[in-house]
Structure formats: C-alpha cells, structure tokens
Amino acid sequence: xxxxxxxxxxxxxxxxxxxxxxxxxxxxxxxxxxxxxxxxxxxxxxxxxxxxxxxxxxxxxxxxxxxxxxxxxxxxxxxxxxxxxxxxxxxxxxxxxxxxxxxxxxxxxxxxxxxxxxxxxxxxxxxxxxxxxxxxxxxxxxxxxxxxxxxxxxxxxxxxxxxxxxxxxxxxxxxxxxxxxxxxxxxxxxxxxxxxxxxxxxxxxxxxxxxxxxxxxxxxxxxxxxxxxxxxxxxxxxxxx
Amino acid sequence: xxxxxxxxxxxxxxxxxxxxxxxxxxxxxxxxxxxxxxxxxxxxxxxxxxxxxxxxxxxxxxxxxxxxxxxxxxxxxxxxxxxxxxxxxxxxxxxxxxxxxxxxxxxxxxxxxxxxxxxxxxxxxxxxxxxxxxxxxxxxxxxxxxxxxxxxxxxxxxxxxxxxxxxxxxxxxxxxxxxxxxxxxxxxxxxxxxxxxxxxxxxxxxxxxxxxxxxxxxxxxxxxxxxxxxxxxxxxxxxxxxxxxxxxxxxxxxxxxxxxxxxxxxxxxxxxxxxxxxxxxxxxxxxxxxxxxxxxxxxxxxxxxxxxxxxxxxxxxxxxxxxxxxxxxxxxxxxxxxxxxxxxxxxxxxxxxxxxxxxxxxxxxxxxxxxxxxxxxxxxxxxxxxxxxxxxxxxxxxxxxxxxxxxxxxxxxxxxxxxxxxxxxxxxxxxxxxxxxxxxxxxxxxxxxxxxxxxxxxxxxxxxxxxxxxxxxxxxxxxxxxxxxxxxxxxxxxxxxxxxxxxxxxxxxxxxxxxxxxxxxxxxxxxxxxxxxxxxxxxxxxxxxxxxxxxxxxxxxxxxxxxxxxxxxxxxxxxxxxxxxxxxxxxxxxxxxxxxxxxxxxxxxxxxxxxxxxxxxxxxxxxxxxxxxxxxxxxxxxxxxxxxxxxxxxxxxxxxxxxxxxx
Numbered sequence: 071x072x073x074x075x076x077x078x079x080x081x082x083x084x085x086x087x088x089x090x091x092x093x094x095x096x097x098x099x100x101x102x103x104x105x106x107x108x109x110x111x112x113x114x115x116x117x118x119x120x121x122x123x124x125x126x127x128x129x130x131x132x133x134x135x136x137x138x139x140x141x142x143x144x145x146x147x148x149x150x151x152x153x154x155x156x157x158x159x160x161x162x163x164x165x166x167x168x169x170x171x172x173x174x175x176x177x178x179x180x181x182x183x184x185x186x187x188x189x190x191x192x193x194x195x196x197x198x199x200x201x202x203x204x205x206x207x208x209x210x211x212x213x214x215x216x217x218x219x220x221x222x223x224x225x226x227x228x229x230x231x232x233x234x235x236x237x238x239x240x241x242x243x244x245x246x247x248x249x250x251x252x253x254x255x256x257x258x259x260x261x262x263x264x265x266x267x268x269x270x271x272x273x274x275x276x277x278x279x280x281x282x283x284x285x286x287x288x289x290x291x292x293x294x295x296x297x298x299x300x301x302x303x304x305x306x307x308x309x310x311x
Numbered sequence: 312x313x314x315x316x317x318x319x320x321x322x323x324x325x326x327x328x329x330x331x332x333x334x335x336x337x338x339x340x341x342x343x344x345x346x347x348x349x350x351x352x353x354x355x356x357x358x359x360x361x362x363x364x365x366x367x368x369x370x371x372x373x374x375x376x377x378x379x380x381x382x383x384x385x386x387x388x389x390x391x392x393x394x395x396x397x398x399x400x401x402x403x404x405x406x407x408x409x410x411x412x413x414x415x416x417x418x419x420x421x422x423x424x425x426x427x428x429x430x431x432x433x434x435x436x437x438x439x440x441x442x443x444x445x446x447x448x449x450x451x452x453x454x455x456x457x458x459x460x461x462x463x464x465x466x467x468x469x470x471x472x473x474x475x476x477x478x479x480x481x482x483x484x485x486x487x488x489x490x491x492x493x494x495x496x497x498x499x500x501x502x503x504x505x506x507x508x509x510x511x512x513x514x515x516x517x518x519x520x521x522x523x524x525x526x527x528x529x530x531x532x533x534x535x536x537x538x539x540x541x542x543x544x545x546x547x548x549x550x551x552x553x554x555x556x557x558x559x560x561x562x563x564x565x566x567x568x569x570x571x572x573x574x575x576x577x578x579x580x581x582x583x584x585x586x587x588x589x590x591x592x593x594x595x596x597x598x599x600x601x602x603x604x605x606x607x608x609x610x611x612x613x614x615x616x617x618x619x620x621x622x623x624x625x626x627x628x629x630x631x632x633x634x635x636x637x638x639x640x641x642x643x644x645x646x647x648x649x650x651x652x653x654x655x656x657x658x659x660x661x662x663x664x665x666x667x668x669x670x671x672x673x674x675x676x677x678x679x680x681x682x683x684x685x686x687x688x689x690x691x692x693x694x695x696x697x698x699x700x701x702x703x704x705x706x707x708x709x710x711x712x713x714x715x716x717x718x719x720x721x722x723x724x725x726x727x728x729x730x731x732x733x734x735x736x737x738x739x740x741x742x743x744x745x746x747x748x749x750x751x752x753x754x755x756x757x758x759x760x761x762x763x764x765x766x767x768x769x770x771x772x773x774x775x776x777x778x779x780x781x782x783x784x785x786x787x788x789x790x791x792x793x794x795x796x797x798x799x800x801x802x803x804x805x806x807x808x809x810x811x812x813x814x815x816x817x818x819x820x821x822x823x824x825x826x827x828x829x830x831x832x833x834x835x836x837x838x839x840x841x842x843x844x845x846x847x848x849x850x851x852x853x854x855x856x857x858x859x860x861x862x863x864x865x866x867x868x869x870x871x872x873x874x875x876x877x878x879x880x881x882x883x884x885x886x887x888x889x890x891x892x893x894x895x896x897x898x899x900x901x902x903x904x905x906x907x908x909x910x911x912x913x914x915x916x917x918x919x920x921x922x923x924x925x926x927x928x929x930x931x932x933x934x935x936x937x938x939x940x941x942x943x944x945x946x947x948x949x950x951x952x953x954x955x956x957x958x959x960x961x962x963x964x965x966x967x968x969x970x971x972x973x974x
Binding site: 078081082084085088089095098103105106109110151154155158159161162163165166168169170171172173177178179180181216217219220250251 | 511512513514515516519554555556557559560580581583612648666670673674677678681682683685686687689695696697698699700701702703704706707726727734787791801831833907908911912915917
C-alpha cells in the first residue's frame with residue numbers, strides 16, 4: 071500500500087468515525103428521526119468497516135467492486151442536471167436579448183432606478199455634454215411636466231434653445247427661471263451669454279454676469295465668467311475694474 | 312510622514328507575503344517542518360504591514376495631510392470625522408487597503424487557529440495560497456493602486472471630500488467593511504480547497520476544517536448585502552432598495568454560489584458526494600469576488616474600454632484569469648480522485664433536494680451573471696452600449712426564487728437516502744396547511760396578485776417547516792435536560808433560524824415590491840395630501856448652512872403625529888443636490904418622504920411620498936439570517952479542544968476530534 075493511499079484511507083476512516091459521533095449528537099438534539107438515524111448509522115458503519123478492512127489488507131479492493139453499478143446510477147441525474155442547465159441557459163439567453171436595450175447616457179449598465187429629478191437632471195446634462203441635445207431636451211420637458219417651476223430644468227433647457235439658434239425662446243425661459251429663483255446663478259450666466267452673443271447687448275450681459283458672480287456660483291465657473299465679463303465690459307465701453 | 316510610513320508598511324506586507332510563500336514552498340519541497348513553521352510566522356508581518364498602512368492612511372485623513380494624492384482627491388477639512396474615517400473605503404486605493412487589512416486579519420486568525428498544525432502540508436499549502444492572494448493585493452498597493460502616492464506640485468489646502476452619497480448616512484461605516492469581511496473571508500476556504508487539490512487529500516477532512524470559516528464569510532456577506540440595500544433605501548431617495556445595478560449584482564453573485572455551497576457541502580460531509588461540484592462552487596465563489604472587484608473598481612461599468620486605462624483593471628482581470636485557470640487545471644488533474652464513493656439513491660431525499668437547490672442557485676447565479684456581463688460582451692464585440700433592464704432580472708429570477716422557497720420548506724423535512732410517502736405526509740402536512748391557510752387569509756383580506764400570494768404561501772410553508780424542526784430540537788433538548796437555547800445551536804438548528812430570516816425577508820420583498828404606492832404632491836405650507844390611508848402635511852422648510860454642506864429640509868407631519876424632515880444637501884464640490892429621504896418606519900408599512908423640489912417664492916414645495924408595506928421585514932430578516940449564521944457556527948457545548956499531533960511533513964494530520972467538528 072502506498073503512503074498516499076493509506077493516508078486517504080485513514081482520512082476517510084477518521085471522517086466516517088467523526089460522522090458517526092456527529093450523528094449521535096444530532097439524534098440527541100432531535101434533528102434526525104430514528105429511521106434516518108438508523109439508515110445513516112448503518113451506512114457509515116458499513117463504510118467504516120470496509121475502510122478498516124482495506125487498511126488491514128490493502129487499498130485496492132474497496133474501490134473496485136461497486137464501480138460499474140455507480141457509473142450507471144449516476145448518469146440519470148447528470149443528464150437531468152445538464153438538461154436543466156441547458157434549458158435555463160436557453161431561456162436566459164432569449165430573455166437577455168429581449169430585455170436588452172440601448173443604454174442612455176448616465177444610465178446604469180444593468181437594472182434601473184425610478185429616476186429622481188436630480189438623477190434625470192444629471193442624465194440630461196451628460197446627454198448634452200455628449201452632443202445629444204434632442205435627448206436632453208426630452209428629459210427637461212419631462213421634468214418640467216412634473217414641476218413647471220424647476221429652475222434648473224428651465225435654465226438648462228433655455229441654454230439648449232440658445233444653442234439651437236432660438237435666442238428669443240431662450241430669453242423667455244430664462245426670465246421665467248429668474249423670476250422663480252433670482253438667486254440661481256446659472257440662469258444669470260445663460261441670460262448674459264444670450265444677451266452678449268445673440269442680442270448684441272453687452273451692457274445687459276454685464277448685469278447678468280455680475281448677478282451670476284454675486285449669487286454663490288460654482289467655483290470652477292468663476293474664472294470663465296470673469297473673463298467674459300471683462301470682454302463684455304470692454305464692448306460696452308465700461309471702465310475695467 | 313504618512314506617505315513614508317504607509318509606503319514602508321505596504322512594502323513590509325508585500326515582502327512578508329512573498330517571503331512567506333517562498334519559505335513555505337521550500338519547506339514543502341524539502342519536507343522540512345521547521346521551515347513550514349517559520350513560513351507561518353510571516354503572517355504576523357503581513358498583518359503588521361496592513362495595520363501600519365491603515366494607521367498611516369487614517370492618520371493622513373484625520374490630519375488632513377493633502378500631500379497624499381488620495382487625501383487630496385477624497386478628503387476634506389469640512390467632512391465630519393466619521394466620514395473622514397470612512398473615506399478610506401470611499402475610493403479605489405483605500406478600498407484595496409481595506410481588502411488587504413481584512414485579508415491580513417483572516418490570515419492571522421487562520422495562522423493562530425492552525426498553530427499546532429503548521430507543519431501539516433494541507434495547512435502549509437493553504438497558507439501559501441492565501442499568501443499569494445495577499446501578495447497580489449499588496450502588489451496592487453505598491454504599484455497601480457498606491458494609496459500613498461504623493462501629490463505632484465503644490466500641495467492643495469483642501470480637498471473635495473468623499474462622494475456626497477458616501478457622507479450622507481452612518482451606514483457607510485458598516486456596509487463596506489461587512490461586505491469585505493464576507494468577500495475576503497472566502498479566501499480561506501478557497502485556499503484550503505486548492506491545498507486539498509494540490510496535496511490530493513480530497514476526502515471530507517478539509518471541508519470540516521473550513522466549515523466555520525465559510526459560514527462566517529457567508530454571514531458577513533449576507534449582512535453586508537442587506538446593509539447595502541438598507542443604505543440604498545435610506546440614502547438614494549428613490550424609495551427602493553434593490554435595482555439590479557452591476558454593483559449590487561457583483562456582491563450578490565458570490566453570495567449565490569456560496570449559499571449553494573453551504574448546502575451542498577452537507578451532502579459531501581454526510582454522503583461523500585458532490586466533491587467536484589463543491590470544489591467548483593468554492594472556486595466560483597472566490598473567483599466571483601475577484602470579478603466583482605473588477606466590475607466595481609476597474610471603470611469597466613462606464614465603458615468596456617475604460618478598464619484598460621484604469622490603473623488596476625488589467626491586473627485584476629489577469630488575477631481572475633489565473634485563479635480560474637489554476638483551479639480548473641487542478642480539478643482536472645485530480646479528476647480521478649474526486650470521484651464520489653456514493654450516489655443519490657432516490658430523487659426524493661434530502662440529498663436530492665439539496666441537489667435541486669444547488670441547480671436552482673446555479674441557475675440564479677447564471678441568470679444574474681449573464682445579465683451583468685452581457686452589455687460588456689456586446690460592447691467589446693461590436694461597440695454597442697446596451698443596458699439589461701430590471702425586468703430581465705425580475706422575470707428570470709422570480710420562478711427560481713419560488714422554487715428555492717419551496718425547496719427550503721421541503722428539504723429539511725426529507726430524510727437522507729429516500730423519503731417514503733408516509734414520512735412526507737407526516738412531516739409536511741401541517742407546514743403545507745400553514746401555506747394554504749396563509750394564501751386563503753391573504754385572499755380573504757383582499758390581497759391580489761399571483762406572485763405575492765405564491766410568495767406568501769410558500770414562505771408560510773417554509774416557516775412552518777423550519778419551526779417544526781426547531782420545535783423538535785427544543786423538545787429533544789428538554790427531554791435531555793438541556794436548556795432550551797441549546798436547541799437553537801448547531802448547524803441544523805442555526806440553519807433553520809437562517810431559513811426563518813429568509814422567509815421574513817422574502818415576505819418583506821414580495822409585499823413591498825407588489826403593494827407599494829407612490830405619488831408626488833405640490834404642497835404649500837399647511838396643505839395636506841393623502842396616499843394609501845396616510846396623510847402628509849407640509850409644514851415649512853428650513854435651510855441650514857454648515858461647513859461641509861448646505862441643507863434644505865422640509866418639515867412634514869405624517870398622520871397628524873411626528874414631524875419628519877426630508878432634505879436636499881448641496882455639497883461645496885458637488886454640482887447636484889443630494890436628496891436625503893426621511894422615513895417613518897413601522898412594522899407593517901413605511902412612509903417614505905423625499906423633498907423633490909424645494910419651495911419656490913410662493914413657498915410651494917414638491918414632496919415625494921412612497922407608502923410601502925413590510926419594508927422593515929427586510930432588515931429584520933437580514934438580522935435574523937445573521938443571527939442564525941452565528942448559531943450555526945457556534946461551537947456548542949460539546950466542543951472539546953482536540954490537541955492533534957502535528958503531522959510529519961508529507962503525512963496528513965489527524966482530523967480534529969469529532970465533537971469539535973460536529974458542533
């Protein structure tokens with residue numbers, strides 16, 4: 071008997087003896103019925119006896135006797151299992167193809183959240199950044215349908231209108247946003263840009279840029295707006311500083 | 312100082328892991344027990360490296376050491392101290408450090424647990440594999456995911472702070488560590504599985520050795536996932552707790568395979584069957600934790616091409632490939648030795664039910680994995696950016712969930728080997744009646760919908776079956792003169808408590824996802840609105856400015872009682888307002904309030920109201936599952952400390968005393 075075969079048999083023996091003691095405990099705890107206990111006890115005892123005999127005589131015998139029978143018996147569950155696996159795979163494959171769709175900007179790769187207004191707003195901004203203005207516009211419209219006084223949606227929708235060459239509509243929407251919340255800085259900036267670039271009204275733009283700067287604007291926007299403010303002031307003939 | 316200490320600590324951890332591997336490999340090659348024992352001692356150096364690196368990072372965060380890039384990118388002077396501490400796991404490099412810390416902790420516990428068997432080859436190989444995993448994560452920190460990289464150029468005076476969503480609720484202090492305790496915990500059983508394959512000791516001994524480790528890892532992962540759902544519910548403000556997003560799926564996948572393993576391992580222990588399957592499940596579980604890390608940390612979720620630009624994407628994918636390839640090669644190599652001596656005698660038996668349970672869990676995992684990676688595969692192949700919607704996951708997993716609930720009811724009542732009709736009748740009759748009666752009562756109460764009614768019926772069936780098992784144990788304990796609480800200890804009884812937790816969770820899930828109501832109301836101060844029998848009255852709004860955020864909170868009275876305060880937070884470096892819901896939690900329903908639009912000049916605000924039944928049952932179910940896992944892993948009164956003889960190299964050590972392993 072080789073060392074490794076003997077090791078395996080000893081390990082098997084230890085396991086079976088441990089299982090027999092385990093079984094006693096579970097019987098005491100009421101985890102097993104008497105019938106289950108008897109069946110398992112008989113199984114473990116028989117296997118332990120076989121292993122012990124093998125340890126005395128050599129390892130070859132216990133493994134060979136039952137092999138053909140085992141092979142036949144194990145085929146059926148294997149086939150059933152494989153069948154189930156293939157069925158699930160086919161169904162899942164079909165379903166994933168059915169339920170997969172084009173991913174919108176900012177949308178998760180899988181699953182979906184009922185969109186919150188802030189999430190929708192974020193999605194629209196990302197679409198806009200990707201140049202998908204029409205898609206962004208749809209989201210702003212949806213947001214304004216729920217809340218016609220959504221200042222952020224009004225202002226950013228107006229910015230899209232300005233970029234689409236509709237400055238009059240943009241100014242109307244921006245005026246509406248500013249009337250709802252005069253402290254929202256972005257609306258002032260957008261209005262300033264429309265006045266400066268589309269209406270040739272640098273003086274009006276200067277007023278809006280100053281309002282932007284005085285209403286707690288995002289830090290990263292300040293240098294940009296200060297720069298355009300300087301240019302607007304120069305165009306309006308206002309002294310710098 | 313932090314950069315120097317942290318870098319040195321990472322180098323110490325990496326060197327110790329590599330030297331530990333080398334020493335153990337040499338010791339195994341030379342059959343030298345002294346070298347094997349020496350190799351184990353490197354564990355303490357790995358632990359020291361991880362603890363020192365964590366200390367350095369925490370010191371840097373708390374002292375606002377913006378000379379570290381990680382602190383400059385994720386820290387802020389205005390962030391409250393709790394969220395400054397949790398900043399460590401708010402971004403990539405810090406979360407790798409947390410992973411290394413948890414792994415080093417597990418390694419230390421493992422070394423201590425097996426200290427008398429350090430020269431046993433299976434322990435030595437398992438330690439070597441675990442050292443290999445630790446070396447990988449320390450190498451990540453030493454290279455592409457270095458948390459102690461120093462800022463180039465001028466040191467900033469302040470930073471943006473962690474992601475606003477990660478400084479909005481104290482659960483962020485518990486959910487990620489709990490999840491990592493689960494993820495990383497599977498390293499130990501995986502290491503023993505590989506060790507068993509390498510040494511050829513493929514009997515049931517190594518399963519017994521790792522049973523408790525697996526249970527603890529599974530318990531932590533379970534609690535971590537439930538805490539994640541709770542965090543999502545309390546923070547994200549959309550009124551739900553599970554959306555099948557890739558990050559959620561990444562944590563759920565290893566849970567599914569681990570749950571299958573926790574069941575199928577009993578078949579191997581009792582009947583010495585499913586050896587290849589169990590090894591495969593352990594390998595799958597560990598591999599899926601690595602895949603989950605890849606999905607959530609490589610940037611691949613933004614774009615399949617982004618991960619190549621991420622610092623760690625290719626490294627983690629490579630590690631995943633190595634883990635899978637080595638494991639499959641080892642299983643193939645040991646194929647002959649993995650043949651089971653037994654087989655299933657009858658399909659209607661406990662082992663048959665466990666096999667069916669495993670097929671169902673495997674199918675569940677396959678469905679989730681396919682849905683999660685399908686968009687990645689399509690994008691990699693033809694560049695299309697697809698999204699697999701929640702309906703795919705809901706429709707595909709619902710029937711599997713029902714099957715699992717049914718099996719959860721039936722399996723504990725089935726005897727091993729073969730069940731007779733008489734046994735089934737005797738054991739399942741009243742649990743089945745409990746299920747039927749529950750459906751009848753639900754229908755009579757006016758509840759409708761096939762899905763939830765089926766879920767309630769099967770849940771009642773499963774609960775009754777679990778309670779029956781526990782009642783039998785209590786009766787046996789009384790008969791034997793043991794205290795009743797002893798009857799809840801041990802794997803089988805603890806497992807039944809876990810089943811009860813699953814039932815509670817399933818009922819909460821079915822009810823809250825089927826019978827919820829959702830509405831938005833434009834309300835002026837003093838105005839009220841009603842939804843699903845509840846009345847909300849908007850009182851007023853207040854704005855509070857703190858150093859780290861500006862908070863606008865509405866005061867809303869619910870059902871004429873307590874006032875709740877849903878809010879919007881504006882963080883200095885955040886472009887978006889972050890909503891913070893306020894929830895009236897009750898045992899039977901939650902009223903979930905969000906401030907959607909702050910009041911306009913006229914004072915009118917838009918308040919979101921969700922009324923969802925039995926949401927609290929989800930968290931209760933999770934807690935019961937965690938408690939049940941603890942009971943299942945509890946050593947129990949019969950545990951006796953075995954003092955096994957250290958095995959000579961090349962020979963297996965004796966299996967611990969049966970009483971130790973049985974409890």
